Amino acid sequence: MLTFNKHFLATQSSESKKIINDAVEVVKDEMQSERVGYYKLPTLSLDFIEQLKKIDTSSFEQIVVMGIGGSSLGIKAINTILRPITPNAKEIIFFENSDPLTITENLVKIKKEKACFFLISKSGSTIETTSTFKTIVAYCKIDMDADNNRIFAITDKGSSLSVFAQHHKFHEFNIPDNVGGRFSVLSAVGVVPLALAGYDMVKLLNGAQDFIASFFDGKENHLLEKAYSFYENSKTQSINVVFSYADRLEDLTKWYVQLWGESLGKIDTNGNRVGLTPIGIIGAVDQHSFLQLVIEGPKNKSLTFINIEDFKNDLLIPDITLYGIEKTNFINGKSFTTLINAQCEATMQSVIQSGVNTDAISLDSISEKNIGALIVYFELLTSLLGAMFKVNTYNQPGVELGKQILYKNLENS
Amino acid sequence: MLTFNKHFLATQSSESKKIINDAVEVVKDEMQSERVGYYKLPTLSLDFIEQLKKIDTSSFEQIVVMGIGGSSLGIKAINTILRPITPNAKEIIFFENSDPLTITENLVKIKKEKACFFLISKSGSTIETTSTFKTIVAYCKIDMDADNNRIFAITDKGSSLSVFAQHHKFHEFNIPDNVGGRFSVLSAVGVVPLALAGYDMVKLLNGAQDFIASFFDGKENHLLEKAYSFYENSKTQSINVVFSYADRLEDLTKWYVQLWGESLGKIDTNGNRVGLTPIGIIGAVDQHSFLQLVIEGPKNKSLTFINIEDFKNDLLIPDITLYGIEKTNFINGKSFTTLINAQCEATMQSVIQSGVNTDAISLDSISEKNIGALIVYFELLTSLLGAMFKVNTYNQPGVELGKQILYKNLENS
Numbered sequence: 040m041l042t043f044n045k046h047f048l049a050t051q052s053s054e055s056k057k058i059i060n061d062a063v064e065v066v067k068d069e070m071q072s073e074r075v076g077y078y079k080l081p082t083l084s085l086d087f088i089e090q091l092k093k094i095d096t097s098s099f100e101q102i103v104v105m106g107i108g109g110s111s112l113g114i115k116a117i118n119t120i121l122r123p124i125t126p127n128a129k130e131i132i133f134f135e136n137s138d139p140l141t142i143t144e145n146l147v148k149i150k151k152e153k154a155c156f157f158l159i160s161k162s163g164s165t166i167e168t169t170s171t172f173k174t175i176v177a178y179c180k181i182d183m184d185a186d187n188n189r190i191f192a193i194t195d196k197g198s199s200l201s202v203f204a205q206h207h208k209f210h211e212f213n214i215p216d217n218v219g220g221r222f223s224v225l226s227a228v229g230v231v232p233l234a235l236a237g238y239d240m241v242k243l244l245n246g247a248q249d250f251i252a253s254f255f256d257g258k259e260n261h262l263l264e265k266a267y268s269f270y271e272n273s274k275t276q277s278i279n280v281v282f283s284y285a286d287r288l289e290d291l292t293k294w295y296v297q298l299w300g301e302s303l304g305k306i307d308t309n310g311n312r313v314g315l316t317p318i319g320i321i322g323a324v325d326q327h328s329f330l331q332l333v334i335e336g337p338k339n340k341s342l343t344f345i346n347i348e349d350f351k352n353d354l355l356i357p358d359i360t361l362y363g364i365e366k367t368n369f370i371n372g373k374s375f376t377t378l379i380n381a382q383c384e385a386t387m388q389s390v391i392q393s394g395v396n397t398d399a400i401s402l403d404s405i406s407e408k409n410i411g412a413l414i415v416y417f418e419l420l421t422s423l424l425g426a427m428f429k430v431n432t433y434n435q436p437g438v439e440l441g442k443q444i445l446y447k448n449l450e451n452s
Numbered sequence: 453m454l455t456f457n458k459h460f461l462a463t464q465s466s467e468s469k470k471i472i473n474d475a476v477e478v479v480k481d482e483m484q485s486e487r488v489g490y491y492k493l494p495t496l497s498l499d500f501i502e503q504l505k506k507i508d509t510s511s512f513e514q515i516v517v518m519g520i521g522g523s524s525l526g527i528k529a530i531n532t533i534l535r536p537i538t539p540n541a542k543e544i545i546f547f548e549n550s551d552p553l554t555i556t557e558n559l560v561k562i563k564k565e566k567a568c569f570f571l572i573s574k575s576g577s578t579i580e581t582t583s584t585f586k587t588i589v590a591y592c593k594i595d596m597d598a599d600n601n602r603i604f605a606i607t608d609k610g611s612s613l614s615v616f617a618q619h620h621k622f623h624e625f626n627i628p629d630n631v632g633g634r635f636s637v638l639s640a641v642g643v644v645p646l647a648l649a650g651y652d653m654v655k656l657l658n659g660a661q662d663f664i665a666s667f668f669d670g671k672e673n674h675l676l677e678k679a680y681s682f683y684e685n686s687k688t689q690s691i692n693v694v695f696s697y698a699d700r701l702e703d704l705t706k707w708y709v710q711l712w713g714e715s716l717g718k719i720d721t722n723g724n725r726v727g728l729t730p731i732g733i734i735g736a737v738d739q740h741s742f743l744q745l746v747i748e749g750p751k752n753k754s755l756t757f758i759n760i761e762d763f764k765n766d767l768l769i770p771d772i773t774l775y776g777i778e779k780t781n782f783i784n785g786k787s788f789t790t791l792i793n794a795q796c797e798a799t800m801q802s803v804i805q806s807g808v809n810t811d812a813i814s815l816d817s818i819s820e821k822n823i824g825a826l827i828v829y830f831e832l833l834t835s836l837l838g839a840m841f842k843v844n845t846y847n848q849p850g851v852e853l854g855k856q857i858l859y860k861n862l863e864n865s
């Protein structure tokens with residue numbers, strides 16, 4: 040179960056109601072017209088899990104994922120947060136960046152005879168992904184025809200990667216045209232490799248579906264108030280900090296940074312530059328790093344706290360007295376779960392007292408259902424904000440220039 | 453060697469010159485008066501390396517570091533970036549957060565008979581660090597008297613941790629009073645565990661010292677122009693993004709986030725909230741995540757690119773043609789080092805073209821000398837900016853309230 044709390048006053052005016060209602064209409068229209076596809080992924084993607092059962096995956100002990108951005112961040116986020124409750128999940132090795140040291144380090148971890156290979160690219164020709172694949176083919180001496188049963192391609196229908204996959208008869212799964220890369224975690228992109236790894240993706244998809252249904256049933260109005268508050272204050276509170284009190288939520292906040300940054304950082308229909316800057320930090324670590332700036336620095340931030348009430352881990356701080364440091368004895372006999380949640384609560388209180396707009400998301404535990412709900416929570420919030428900002432939430436025209444310069448520079452070098 | 457480039461126009465007015473000169477005077481005075489101690493660490497800390505030679509550390513194959521914030525971020529940053537050139541460095545296990553899952557996972561990695569234990573806390577009673585130490589004592593059945601030869605305490609003279617260390621005769625190293633936690637990486641905090649691990653800390657300290665000497669000799673004026681530009685534009689460009697094109701620089705950017713956030717996020721002498729929000733991202737990965745927001749979103753950011761010209765790694769993209777994806781063949785035969793640096797250059801050009809204030813730091817290679825210089829580069833920049841902002845760069849009053857609330861809540865629970 041997820042519990043949502045907001046510690047700021049929502050504006051209740053006829054203007055705010057109109058902006059909220061308009062945004063809800065936009066989102067409903069995106070969903071009903073199927074112009075935007077991610078809303079239906081939790082039901083559509085169940086089918087991939089059935090398809091996967093027809094493939095003999097018994098010899099695969101290791102999953103090698105080649106993908107970057109929307110083709111890796113969501114898979115990584117779920118793999119990291121659900122592993123404590125799925126300790127037997129197969130190892131996943133991620134090849135994302137073009138960093139030669141990381142690629143070299145990861146290559147030696149591959150056990151070719153026990154590995155399957157996922158080539159994930161919506162467009163099909165992502166330079167990091169295709170370059171890494173070529174390197175793995177050479178390093179592992181993969182015969183693309185003889186080894187085609189261990190190669191999976193996830194891409195758009197008709198993409199260059201799809202042509203490649205069909206030529207060699209790889210396993211192929213497609214991303215719907217109306218689902219962008221950063222909204223694709225619940226498409227084949229995330230569902231196929233994670234289900235193959237052993238995660239219960241049915242439960243995760245059901246958790247996502249329940250939350251989406253609840254939202255469209257008008258039962259998640261806290262989301263509307265939060266989106267409106269962010270929109271209303273976007274000029275002064277241009278930064279949203281997601282402060283998660285669990286190390287294993289760090290990869291989820293990286294996924295959120297892409298979702299939020301690429302979706303909302305746009306030129307709106309009036310030609311204005313809009314958007315909110317996303318930052319992910321981890322408690323209690325970043326109390327010792329970022330908190331001072333939040334409390335005393337410019338009031339240009341909102342804060343979203345995330346905590347996990349029950350880590351299902353009963354590690355206690357032993358009843359040991361350290362000579363000279365007896366003043367820390369008050370914590371003895373308490374659990375680390377108690378400590379980290381008390382730190383979250385105390386930090387939140389101090390931030391609220393300093394006048395920062397704050398809201399909180401509490402997970403009763405780490406579960407597939409909760410993570411599914413949390414993912415669509417952030418996706419719906421993004422869509423609502425995009426509608427309020429009057430931007431195209433689903434494209435990313437700003438990154439094209441860099442790609443053109445790269446291709447020109449490299450082809451001439 | 454480090455090369456610095458700025459792609460923005462520095463203001464040249466009599467006012468800017470006065471502000472720059474005043475800041476340089478403040479920094480010189482901090483150094484000469486010894487009010488601020490980090491400037492002299494690169495020479496003072498050489499002594500720790502000699503002291504360490506007198507301790508028999510031959511049986512230690514593993515270093516367990518208990519510390520958080522300034523007592524871990526710098527050690528982690530250096531351990532991560534220098535490991536590729538120091539492959540035989542001893543393993544370091546970090547206990548930082550109060551996350552029960554991470555602590556449980558790390559406990560089983562400790563090999564008690566082969567480990568030494570570093571308890572690092574400037575104040576001496578940091579709750580995460582003392583709680584973790586108690587847990588390790590119980591888990592590893594450490595006898596604090598019999599095992600005192602494998603326990604190291606790094607703390608302020610006279611702190612509660614110092615009292616504790618002397619009671620059990622642990623090895624003790626002190627942090628100078630005039631060196632704050634986030635400026636302490638080149639004190640015993642970083643130098644002792646990293647030298648014990650096998651890193652060449654003499655070279656690193658020398659690299660830091662050379663850069664500090666060069667700065668005070670007036671040969672690093674690019675730093676003054678950069679600091680002034682950040683100060684002058686701080687109202688509109690309230691965010692500084694450090695965009696590093698190397699996976700292993702991620703921990704260094706986390707260190708920078710603390711340094712920058714805690715030092716500058718302050719109420720100034722006129723009662724105004726000032727500071728710049730630091731963000732660390734990694735290329736090429738975050739081109740697929742954060743770049744869109746930089747190019748088209750609000751113009752509230754400056755960007756600092758960091759790249760490594762020569763990774764000393766010749767991994768090539770093989771000359772393999774993927775059927776249907778032949779358009780990526782232009783990269784075949786080139787190295788990943790060429791690719792990632794071309795991506796950095798292309799992204800930087802696209803960002804500059806979109807009108808974002810940009811500067812660049814180029815390391816010719818990963819070396820102790822370069823990392824030492826890079827660390828003090830960021831420290832000097834922080835001190836200069838703190839002087840311009842007229843804040844106390846070296847305290848962190850904003851985090852006290854949260855601590856008080858925590859203690860009250862926990863003691864009453």
